[in-house]
Amino acid sequence: MKLGVFVISWLKFLATKTQSLKGAQRNILLQYKSKKLNENNHIDILIGKSVSGNATPEEIKELEQWKLSAEENQLLFKKSKKAWEKSDKYISETTLQKDKSKLESEYNRSLSDRVRKMSRQSFIYKIAAILAFPVALAIGWYLFGESEKPVQLAEQLYEISSPKGHVSKVKLPDGTEVWINTNSSIGYDASSFNTNNREIQLKGEAYFEVTSSVEKPFTVVTPHANVKVTGTAFNVKAYPASLLFETVLAEGKIELQLKSGTTESIHVEPNQRVIFNSINKKFDVQQVESEMFTAWRNGEIIFKDATLNDLIKELERIYDIQFHLKPATLGELRFRGMFSYNNNLIEALEKIKKSSQVDYYIENKEVWLKKSN
Amino acid sequence: MTEITDPNIFQHIRKGDEAAFSRLFDGYYAALCFFAVKYLGDLDLSRSLVQQVFVDLWVKREKTEVISSVKSYLYRSVKNRCIDHLRKEKNTSEISESVENLNQMPFRDLVEEAELNDLINKSINQLPEKCREVFLLCRFEGLKYAEIAQKLNISVKTVEMQMGIALKKLRESLSDYQMINLLVFIYSKKI
Numbered sequence: 001m002k003l004g005v006f007v008i009s010w011l012k013f014l015a016t017k018t019q020s021l022k023g024a025q026r027n028i029l030l031q032y033k034s035k036k037l038n039e040n041n042h043i044d045i046l047i048g049k050s051v052s053g054n055a056t057p058e059e060i061k062e063l064e065q066w067k068l069s070a071e072e073n074q075l076l077f078k079k080s081k082k083a084w085e086k087s088d089k090y091i092s093e094t095t096l097q098k099d100k101s102k103l104e105s106e107y108n109r110s111l112s113d114r115v116r117k118m119s120r121q122s123f124i125y126k127i128a129a130i131l132a133f134p135v136a137l138a139i140g141w142y143l144f145g146e147s148e149k150p151v152q153l154a155e156q157l158y159e160i161s162s163p164k165g166h167v168s169k170v171k172l173p174d175g176t177e178v179w180i181n182t183n184s185s186i187g188y189d190a191s192s193f194n195t196n197n198r199e200i201q202l203k204g205e206a207y208f209e210v211t212s213s214v215e216k217p218f219t220v221v222t223p224h225a226n227v228k229v230t231g232t233a234f235n236v237k238a239y240p241a242s243l244l245f246e247t248v249l250a251e252g253k254i255e256l257q258l259k260s261g262t263t264e265s266i267h268v269e270p271n272q273r274v275i276f277n278s279i280n281k282k283f284d285v286q287q288v289e290s291e292m293f294t295a296w297r298n299g300e301i302i303f304k305d306a307t308l309n310d311l312i313k314e315l316e317r318i319y320d321i322q323f324h325l326k327p328a329t330l331g332e333l334r335f336r337g338m339f340s341y342n343n344n345l346i347e348a349l350e351k352i353k354k355s356s357q358v359d360y361y362i363e364n365k366e367v368w369l370k371k372s373n
Numbered sequence: 374m375t376e377i378t379d380p381n382i383f384q385h386i387r388k389g390d391e392a393a394f395s396r397l398f399d400g401y402y403a404a405l406c407f408f409a410v411k412y413l414g415d416l417d418l419s420r421s422l423v424q425q426v427f428v429d430l431w432v433k434r435e436k437t438e439v440i441s442s443v444k445s446y447l448y449r450s451v452k453n454r455c456i457d458h459l460r461k462e463k464n465t466s467e468i469s470e471s472v473e474n475l476n477q478m479p480f481r482d483l484v485e486e487a488e489l490n491d492l493i494n495k496s497i498n499q500l501p502e503k504c505r506e507v508f509l510l511c512r513f514e515g516l517k518y519a520e521i522a523q524k525l526n527i528s529v530k531t532v533e534m535q536m537g538i539a540l541k542k543l544r545e546s547l548s549d550y551q552m553i554n555l556l557v558f559i560y561s562k563k564i
Contacts, residue, residue, distance in 0.1 A: 044537030052511050052536060054518045076544070083543035086493045087512055089416055091403050093498045099420055100398055106428045 047077060051084040104361065105346075161185030162204075167297055174198055174211055176218065179297035181205035182318050184239075205237040207297045210252075224278045228255040228265070235294050245276040248293040258283065308333040308358070308369070319345045326370040330358065383443045387434050397443065398427055403494055405451050408487035412455035422458060426450045448484050489547075496546035500539055507532055508539040 046063045049055035055063070067073050162168040162180040169179050170186075174194045180186055184204020193199065198210075198218040210218045212231025220227040222238035224245040232252025238245045247256065249268045256266040256274060261281030268274055271290050276283040295301065301314055309331035312323045325331050333356060349360045349367065359372035385393035402423060409419035426447065430437060437446075497505060503525075510521045511532075518536070522529045 041534075041537065044541050045533045048533065048536035048540045049518070051540065052518075054511075054536075079544040079547050080540050083493060083540060083547050084512075086489055086547075087497060087543065089407055089410055089490060089494075090497060090509065090513060091406060091416070091420070091494055095420075096403060099402065099424055100395075103398070103424060103427055103431075106424055107431060 047080045050077075051081050156190040157187060158190055159185050159187040167299055169297075172198075172200070174213065174216070174218075176211050177209045179207040181207075181296055183320075202236055202238055204239050205235070205296070207233070207235045207250075207294050209233045224259055225276055226257045226259070228257060229253070234268075235290070237293075243278045245278065246273060248273045248288060248290050250290040250294055306335050307331060308335060308352075308356075311335055311352070312369075315345075315348060319348075321345065322366040324366060324368045326368060330369060330371060333358065383446075386430075387437075389434070394427075394431060397447075401444065401447050402427070404487050404491035405447055407490035407494070408448060408483060409451050409455050411483055411487065412452070412459065418458075419455075422454055423451055426454060448480075452480070492546055493543055496543050497539075500542060504535045504539050504542075507535040511536060 043063075043066060046055065046059055046066070049059055050063050063077070067077055160168065160170050160180060162182050162184055166182055167179055169177065171177055172188070172193070173190070176198070178186060178200075181204060184202070184206060186200050186202050186206055188200040194216065196216060198213075198216050199221060200219070201221045203222075206220075208218075208220065208229075210229050210231050210233070214230050218229050218231075220236050222236065222245055223240065224238065224243075225247075227234065227236055227247055229252065232254055233250040234252075234254050235248040235250070236245075237247070247254065247268065249270050249272055251270050253270075254268045256268055258266070258276055258281075260278065261276070261283065266274060266283065266285075268285075271288055273286045273288040273290075273293065274283055275286070301318075308325070312325075312331070315321075316323055335352075335355070345367075352358055352369070353360060353372070357372050358369050360367055360369050362368070382393050382397060386397065405423045405426070406416065406419045409422055410416055413419050413422070430447075430450070497508065500508060506525065507521055510516045510524065511518070516524065518529050518532045521527075522532045525532075
């Protein structure tokens, strides 16, 4: 090995020697034979024209003569031709750098794929939990059947919740269908539900399609307000941590009873959205397209002129991940568009990136959004 | 040539050294793309495939054993991935034949060929900006000298000069490459 290294360094030494000699020679040439250099220049131009197909017949003839005049000329031309042929594929410096920076997002994507694979296991348990519900329901059904007779039943509380990132749909004993949004739950007492009223508790957001029954009104109970209906389709959003309550009516009619502010009930019309603020006890009625507020039940969220802050709030809720903005004013950016719950986080982030000047990176399982350059 | 000389580079990468990984990318990425193109024919596809090889290497860095050299590991990974891709993409009968043909091509020749492409690519990127612009328009847009002159608002004479310079530089980088080959040859003979 040592011998090899020696040989290499020796060869290198020789090479530099010859090069410096060549350099010296070139200097002399520069001083005394500038005419010759011009000739070289002329030949280079001819070679360029020839290999790129820009030479005239006369120029080709001239080049042929030059090639024949010396063997080294022949070699020089061959090398030029080879260089031209081997340059048929090209990657620019900017592309190379772009590809390099792409590695990071590709890496994050492959990480999130792995996370998804892992969370699939815990998802099985969630499915088991969802499947367990109909069984509970069947028992409830059975007990209701029994309760037609004047039998005193102890409280039987059921709670059905949607895991993070998923929407669950359940059918209540009275046939009412409920879509429970991610990270939300409904609860009811099976021993009294559907006897002389239908009362359910809601934590979070749910969309209801209530079967019609005038004698057994359906009530959604939340901390700040109750919604009383006889048969209709509507959305209620009342997250425990939120000071706001809101409901959107898709069809039929509902009666809203606020727990503070006014004792009068509010009658809501289809395509109206009522927002109640529990701090100042004020409520606001807006005309809306109800579809915008209920699309989540199909696994979609529609944003129409929302700020990035609004959007992040939703994404944090769905994916259970913390977002940061750099700078914070980025949150004022406005968006419109649709996200699907079926998208993974990276797809959602890519969507934001494509539609705006916002780039992202993931660090310590938290997402950072920043202005892209 | 930016040959990676550090024999322990992969040890650094295994420990999570991002700078070492970045050096590895700079040293081999373009050449690997030119290598993949020989199998796939499409440069964009080759780029994304080679990127995936690098991502996988980083993801599985702790589990990966590089037995011979990082270089041959990278080329073999790219080759396998290209063949997998071709198998998936095309009809089985039609493809098995062309994959066979590719398999029969001497691996070492393809690697050398790719390194040559890389070398030329580097010298194109090192050309003075104006010179490179002229060369790219000629080589990849297939424009005639007069068209290039018009497009860049320069004289045909300047185009001729720049093309002459470009080819001279490219052919000089080719000489370097052949020099290195010669060195390696002498070196191995002496041992």
